[in-house]
Amino acid sequence: MSRANGDGSRVRVAPAPLIELRNVTKYYGDVRVLDGVSFALHEGQTKIVLGGSGSGKSTMLKLMMGLETPDSGQVLIEGVDLGRAGERQLMRLRPRIGMVFQESALFDSLSVFENVAFRLSEVGTDEDTIRDRVREVLGFVGLEDAIDKMPAELSGGMKRRVALARALVSRPAVMLYDEPTAGLDPITSRRINELIIRLRDVRGVSGVFVTHRLRDAFTLASEIAVESGGRVRFIREDGTFCLPHTRFVMLRNGRTIFEGPDEVLRRSDDAYIRQFIA
Amino acid sequence: MAGMLPSPKAAVLEVQETALLAFRAFRRAFRKPFYIRDILTQMDHVGVGSLTIIMLTGFFTGAVLTLQSASEMSRFGAVGLTGTLVAVSLVRELGPVLGALMVAGRVGSGMASELGSMIVTEQVNAMRALGTDPIKKLVVPRLLATVSMQPLLTVVACSMGIIGGLAVAVGILRTSPDLYLNSAWNGLDYYDITGGLLVKPVFFGAVVAVVSCRCGMRTEGGTRGVGRSTTQAVVVSSLLILVSDYFLTQLILEYSP
Ligand SMILES: Nc1ncnc2c1ncn2[C@@H]1O[C@H](COP(=O)(O)OP(=O)(O)O)[C@@H](O)[C@H]1O
Ligand SMILES: [Mg+2]
Numbered sequence: 407m408s409r410a411n412g413d414g415s416r417v418r419v420a421p422a423p424l425i426e427l428r429n430v431t432k433y434y435g436d437v438r439v440l441d442g443v444s445f446a447l448h449e450g451q452t453k454i455v456l457g458g459s460g461s462g463k464s465t466m467l468k469l470m471m472g473l474e475t476p477d478s479g480q481v482l483i484e485g486v487d488l489g490r491a492g493e494r495q496l497m498r499l500r501p502r503i504g505m506v507f508q509e510s511a512l513f514d515s516l517s518v519f520e521n522v523a524f525r526l527s528e529v530g531t532d533e534d535t536i537r538d539r540v541r542e543v544l545g546f547v548g549l550e551d552a553i554d555k556m557p558a559e560l561s562g563g564m565k566r567r568v569a570l571a572r573a574l575v576s577r578p579a580v581m582l583y584d585e586p587t588a589g590l591d592p593i594t595s596r597r598i599n600e601l602i603i604r605l606r607d608v609r610g611v612s613g614v615f616v617t618h619r620l621r622d623a624f625t626l627a628s629e630i631a632v633e634s635g636g637r638v639r640f641i642r643e644d645g646t647f648c649l650p651h652t653r654f655v656m657l658r659n660g661r662t663i664f665e666g667p668d669e670v671l672r673r674s675d676d677a678y679i680r681q682f683i684a
Numbered sequence: 685m686a687g688m689l690p691s692p693k694a695a696v697l698e699v700q701e702t703a704l705l706a707f708r709a710f711r712r713a714f715r716k717p718f719y720i721r722d723i724l725t726q727m728d729h730v731g732v733g734s735l736t737i738i739m740l741t742g743f744f745t746g747a748v749l750t751l752q753s754a755s756e757m758s759r760f761g762a763v764g765l766t767g768t769l770v771a772v773s774l775v776r777e778l779g780p781v782l783g784a785l786m787v788a789g790r791v792g793s794g795m796a797s798e799l800g801s802m803i804v805t806e807q808v809n810a811m812r813a814l815g816t817d818p819i820k821k822l823v824v825p826r827l828l829a830t831v832s833m834q835p836l837l838t839v840v841a842c843s844m845g846i847i848g849g850l851a852v853a854v855g856i857l858r859t860s861p862d863l864y865l866n867s868a869w870n871g872l873d874y875y876d877i878t879g880g881l882l883v884k885p886v887f888f889g890a891v892v893a894v895v896s897c898r899c900g901m902r903t904e905g906g907t908r909g910v911g912r913s914t915t916q917a918v919v920v921s922s923l924l925i926l927v928s929d930y931f932l933t934q935l936i937l938e939y940s941p
Pocket of ligand 2: 508
């Protein structure tokens, strides 16, 4: 990105972060859920947000999506201040971001196909394109066979994958994951994590990954997906160094208490972090 | 019971929010996209779905009204006016009001619990995240459905009421059907029809949809919250129907000669 300078020469300007929170405070009633949180996600980055339950992780994601408004501070998507953006602008920006909600939040009156197709049918995409795209994303998450099922017929892990497919259908540049593996068995969790790693490494999707499970966080920070000859392999780093574009953010009672790569997190001598990691 | 009564400040805020929702829904009703399929589904649910209870309500209201008034009328030697009394009571008040109360109980509760569960399971947030305006997608079709179906349901209720009255008048009181029907028809004027079969039902339909959707959308606190919202939707819309009926009647009487 560049812009004309005063004397006519062009200078390079660092692109605005995809998502930015500036000193955001959020209350629910009298409870301060977020307290002066600043956060930025740049293109190509993955940020892993850790924190105990009730620490404000979901609230943070909802603010990023413009689903909640901050009581003070600013939320920006691609440099646009959501507090000043009109509803129309918001509607245009939101599809750039995909979100997987904590409990999947599938539309329970719609079939898997209709759930995944939702975004496309809303913008009036033609039927053939919709069918192809839905098949494609359901194929990506490995659920082509469930296309005609209703959400009530799916297991927890399948619901998460449908939710992932629904968010991916508009090819977002950023994905927000709200505890995508919570309540799932280790094998199903592994499967979801692999999908997320593939999105990051093979498709270049930036992401914010919220979790209270440390194991998932370290998996994401230490494994990479490599595609060769149509096959995807997962390679594990030796675990001492964090992947270059993956950073940890730790929340506690609505405040950021840590930000950085995982090797630094592991060495932290903060009592709360030590206890969390242990 | 103390929990049922909101503080004055909260109550004023709630009235304001409900009015705002009504305003937004009306404005969005005229803007694209039009969710024709959702509107038709809702119309089917509100209209066809309520037909049976509305017919039963109308029939027995008309029947009991005839039974009560005929004995009263005979004391004044005015049995011939029974039809008029039944028709006027039905069309002016009982048809629109009882019809709306039944719809509030059947449809309003359903709307509140459906939207309420969508809120607590984050389906509404998911919808917003996918770029869809929930007021347009969820509230407007419900509003349009009740506003358009309520007058039709009221016509059905009143017709069934007059038939119910006829059954009692002929079968039990042994009056001639012609006498009853003529008296019923002649008793009604233009203002009874427009007021009772159009103005009131349209207004009551809007009340049920707006109040119920608002109750659903403000749900918090999981499954119990959904139950609370459902009760609230029925209680508040029923009360509003009865209160606004008084003022609408005053307005209609002022305009009729
Ligand atoms: N809609 C809401 N109304 C009131 N309180 C809320 C609401 N959503 C969340 N909270 C409260 O805010 C705090 C943070 O919630 P949340 O962001 O969901 O935490 P986390 O996702 O980290 O578990 C919790 O104490 C929760 O009870
Ligand atoms: Mg959460």
